[in-house]
Amino acid sequence: MIRKTRTFSLLTVAALVAFVxxxxxxxxxxxxxxxxxxxxxxxGFDFAESSILAQxxxxxxEHNGYTVNYKLRLGKREVVAPAIKSGQIDLYPGYAAxxxxxxxSGAGEASGDVAATAQKLNARLNPLGxxxxxxxxAVDQNAxxxxxxxxQKYNLTKLSDLASIGDQLVLxxxxxxxxxxxxxxxxxxxxxxxxxxxxxxxxxxxxxxAALANNTIQVGLVFSSDSxxxxxxxxxxxxxxxxxxxxxxxPIIRQKAATADVKAILDKVDSNLTTAQLITLNGQVxxxxxxxxxxxxxxxxxxxxxx
Amino acid sequence: xxxxxxxxxxxxxxxxxxxxxxxxTRLTEHLQLSxxxxxxxxxxxxxxxxxxxxxxxxxxxxxxxxxxxxxxxSFGILVIAFQAFGLGDLPIVxxxxxxxxxxxxxxSYVALxxxxxxxxxxxxxxxxxxxxxxxxxxxxxxxxxxMAGIRTSAVQVVATATLAALIAGGGFGRYIIDGFATxxxxxxxxxxxxxxxxxxATEIVLSACERLLVPKGIRLEMAPKLxxxxxxxxx
Numbered sequence: 001m002i003r004k005t006r007t008f009s010l011l012t013v014a015a016l017v018a019f020v021x022x023x024x025x026x027x028x029x030x031x032x033x034x035x036x037x038x039x040x041x042x043x044g045f046d047f048a049e050s051s052i053l054a055q056x057x058x059x060x061x062e063h064n065g066y067t068v069n070y071k072l073r074l075g076k077r078e079v080v081a082p083a084i085k086s087g088q089i090d091l092y093p094g095y096a097a098x099x100x101x102x103x104x105s106g107a108g109e110a111s112g113d114v115a116a117t118a119q120k121l122n123a124r125l126n127p128l129g130x131x132x133x134x135x136x137x138a139v140d141q142n143a144x145x146x147x148x149x150x151x152q153k154y155n156l157t158k159l160s161d162l163a164s165i166g167d168q169l170v171l172x173x174x175x176x177x178x179x180x181x182x183x184x185x186x187x188x189x190x191x192x193x194x195x196x197x198x199x200x201x202x203x204x205x206x207x208x209x210a211a212l213a214n215n216t217i218q219v220g221l222v223f224s225s226d227s228x229x230x231x232x233x234x235x236x237x238x239x240x241x242x243x244x245x246x247x248x249x250x251p252i253i254r255q256k257a258a259t260a261d262v263k264a265i266l267d268k269v270d271s272n273l274t275t276a277q278l279i280t281l282n283g284q285v286x287x288x289x290x291x292x293x294x295x296x297x298x299x300x301x302x303x304x305x306x307x
Numbered sequence: 308x309x310x311x312x313x314x315x316x317x318x319x320x321x322x323x324x325x326x327x328x329x330x331x332t333r334l335t336e337h338l339q340l341s342x343x344x345x346x347x348x349x350x351x352x353x354x355x356x357x358x359x360x361x362x363x364x365x366x367x368x369x370x371x372x373x374x375x376x377x378x379x380x381s382f383g384i385l386v387i388a389f390q391a392f393g394l395g396d397l398p399i400v401x402x403x404x405x406x407x408x409x410x411x412x413x414x415s416y417v418a419l420x421x422x423x424x425x426x427x428x429x430x431x432x433x434x435x436x437x438x439x440x441x442x443x444x445x446x447x448x449x450x451x452x453x454m455a456g457i458r459t460s461a462v463q464v465v466a467t468a469t470l471a472a473l474i475a476g477g478g479f480g481r482y483i484i485d486g487f488a489t490x491x492x493x494x495x496x497x498x499x500x501x502x503x504x505x506x507x508a509t510e511i512v513l514s515a516c517e518r519l520l521v522p523k524g525i526r527l528e529m530a531p532k533l534x535x536x537x538x539x540x541x542x
Contacts, residue, residue: 078490175488197327199475200485207475210394216475 036067040257043071043080043089047203048285048292049140049225049278053093055296057251060269061262063306072292076176076203077102084254085128091266094252096121096135097245098142098182103128106181110245117246131255133263135248136270138278140225142182142244144171145234150218158238159191162219166193172211173221175200182244183221190243195219209234225275227283249273272303313493314500323497328481330501336477337505340468344400345461348407352460353453356412360419360449361441370416373409381406381467389474399471406467407460414456418449447522454517461513465506469498479505 040061044054051072058068071089074080081102083089096117097110103124110117114135121132146156154165162169177183178198187193201207204222209232211217222229222236224244229236251266277299284295300306317323324330352373359366381402388398422445430444472480482498485491 076488078488175485179489200472200481200488201475207394210389211475214394216394 037065037261038257039067039069040091040262041069041071041089043074043083043092045077045080045092045203046073046075047205047223049223049282050093051292052281052285052296052299053249055293056269056273056299057091057093057266059293059296059300060265060305063300064261064265066262076174078176084130084252087254090257091251091253094132094250095140095247096132096250097247099132099250099252100124101181108181112242112246114246114248118248118250121250125252126255129255131253131258133251133253133258134267134270135246135250136273138225138249138270138273138275139247140223140249140275140278141239141247143222143224143226143236143239144187145212145220145222145229145236146218147212147215148233148235151235156235156237158240159187159193159243160240162187162193162237163191166195169195169218170197170199170216171195171219171221172199172201172208172217174203177221186243190241225278225282226286227279228286231287249278269300269305272299310492310496314496317493317497333477333479333481334501334505336471337465337468337479337502340396340399340403340471340476340478341461341465341509343396344403344464344468345407345457347400348404348460348464349411349457351404352408352411352456353415356415356456357419357441357446357449357453359412360416361445363420366416366420370409370413373412376405377409379405382470382473385470385474394475396471396476398474399468399476402470403464403468407464410459410463411453411456414459415449415453418452418456419445421452422448450521451517454513454520458510458513458517461509462506465509466502469502 040058042054042058042061044050054070054072058070062068071083074083074089074092077098080089080092081099084092096114100110100117100121101107103121109120118132118135125132144159150156150169154161156162171177171184171187173183178200179185184195184198187195199211199217201211201217201220204226208217208220208222212220212234213232219237220234222234224236249270251270253262253266281295281299284290284298285292322329326332355369359369384402384405385398388401392398392401426444426448427440430440435444468478469480469483471478472484479498479501482494482501486494486498
């Protein structure tokens with residue numbers, strides 16, 4: 001009996017050790033092995049697209065001999081930005097206009113012009129020891145979706161149609177939407193839409209979709225690069241007064257990590273990225289439930305990055 | 308401004324005491340979720356525990372089964388119930404009810420088992436039928452331990468109802484989740500304080516109820532036994 005117990009506890013310990021080892025060793029090992037060119041920590045926001053983009057940058061860097069640590073789904077910009085300022089992370093896939101308005105505390109400098117927006121973003125980032133690289137052609141903006149039923153009931157096509165009926169509708173989005181210039185305050189200022197109330201849900205995730213489906217909210221914050229809206233019977237309202245700006249995907253990196261080599265690697269990844277590509281990639285994760293790292297790898301392979 | 312001062316300022320702000328996100332509204336939501344779950348849990352757990360304790364059968368089995376509710380994390384139940392029933396109060400009520408049941412089953416079973424066999428014999432000798440013996444002799448004697456079970460469940464449920472905010476529900480958890488999303492730490496801390504205060508208040512109010520319910524004659528005699536048969540579960 002004693003012997004049996006001992007075998008059992010040994011097995012338990014072995015299982016625990018294995019579990020801990022697996023849990024701790026989950027970050028992928030660099031392909032470059034011993035001859036690493038340096039370590040770069042890549043972070044992403046808490047939605048699928050950001051994980052895909054972070055994996056693309058990370059895998060491209062790994063392929064070129066860097067050691068990469070991943071901090072995926074780290075959190076919102078309010079978590080990620082302080083982390084890069086303090087040097088806990090080195091790189092994240094940003095969005096030009098939203099990042100600019102974050103770093104300038106909502107001064108309203110962003111516009112529809114990508115180049116100008118990126119230039120102003122760099123003016124804010126450089127004093128912090130940060131840098132925005134060349135923006136990619138892929139755009140992912142905040143968008144506001146309604147169900148087909150709501151659309152037909154009020155005959156909606158564009159956001160300005162909401163101005164007269166906003167007080168009958170509930171807006172849903174992540175908690176920070178209530179204070180972000182491109183979310184509720186922007187809708188009030190640019191379009192004069194005063195919603196009946198705001199419901200805290202999540203960032204373009206399962207809660208927002210469930211709340212739209214059961215009519216808890218009538219207008220929900222989604223992303224323009226979402227792949228599943230059509231399938232769920234959701235319609236994006238046209239941003240006819242251009243509240244949303246040039247939210248092109250752009251790598252934001254610490255200047256210390258931004259060597260010419262690193263910049264060239266990241267620019268090459270971005271040069272292949274388009275909005276249509278982004279929607280397809282998001283669909284592979286959101287609709288087909290593939291892992292972001294596999295999707296990112298397939299994208300890089302498809303563009304002959306590894307050959 | 309120090310953290311204590313900023314939390315104080317948060318509570319002093321009149322706008323935090325009115326409207327859909329005001330403390331009175333959130334308190335009502337929190338209490339409603341907790342009360343619903345506790346009532347449903349009691350309706351299931353108390354008759355079960357009392358019957359098993361009275362007849363003295365299948366007690367271990369019932370306690371072990373209801374203890375599974377203690378082992379399964381409330382957050383896990385919440386997420387699964389959200390997948391099954393969608394947005395609304397139902398998923399959180401299911402998760403909280405599962406949390407509320409075990410202490411009440413265990414305590415009421417133990418309470419009925421602990422009734423002195425000599426007293427039961429005496430009751431039978433005086434001509435009490437089974438049901439009359441249960442209602443008029445055993446239950447009054449078992450009240451202190453049964454109430455202790457309800458108290459344990461209630462405090463756990465009030466503390467755990469905070470999770471409702473994770474699936475877009477109401478209650479004080481809203482302040483913690485929304486405050487964290489906007490890095491508004493005074494709001495986060497105030498939310499946590501409110502939950503802690505409400506749990507304490509629950510404990511105090513239920514202790515007072517317990518004192519009122521226990522028959523006068525037993526109060527003194529049972530005093531040393533007033534402990535809990537189960538311990539708290541940390542959510």
